[in-house]
Amino acid sequence: MTDDHLYRRGVGVMLLNARKRIWIGRRIDNSDDAWQMPQGGIDAGEEPWATALRELEEETGIPPHLVERVAECPERLRYDLPPKLRGILWGGKWKGQLQDWYLCRFLGSESDVNIATKHPEFNDWKWVEPSALPDLIVPFKRDLYRRLIAEFAEYL
Known part of the structure; x- marks a missing residue:
């Protein structure tokens, strides 16, 4: 038996541009310089890939037709929240997140990115x-991001 039930199910997107650089946004709700790739929780009855496209559009304004799915991480990855955040985020219900991750190619132009969305996160x-990515991320997600870079290395 695993402890997967203690983790919020979610998805994440590593979005690459034509120069093989990765899209990151600076979180609006954090006073630190907290950057991350688009990610979010899976709604009831929603499939992970559909969630990835929805979250990407909700957070970046990038519509699904400007995204090409390149690869998927072969296993779900998890991160634990620091103890001080566990009682604050998600009503204290989850220990962290268990995520499906997708590598996608951005087919649009810079003007297609619009972080001034209905509910802005960045x-x-x-x-x-890619080599700079882990150092820009909050410490509790760095190992997950390093793992993603290793998993998707052939495309980076």
Whole structure:
């Protein structure tokens, strides 16, 4: 028996531009310089890939027709929230997240990105080199991001 039930089910998207740089956004709800790739929770009855496209559009304004699915991480990855956040995020219900991750190619142009969405999560965004990614991420997600870089290395 696993402890998967203690983790919120979610998805994440590693979005690459034509130069093989990765899209990240700076979280609007964090006073630190907290960057991350688009991610979010799976709604009841929703499939992971559909969630990935929905979350990507909700967070970046990028519509599904400007995204090409390249690869999927072969296993679900998890991260644990720091103890101080466990009682705050998601009503204290979850220990962290258990996520399906997708590598996607961005087919649009810079003007297709619009983080001023209905419920904005980011106040800035940029494209970064894969090697720079883990150092820009909050510490509790860094191992997961390193794993993703290793999993998708052949495409980066």
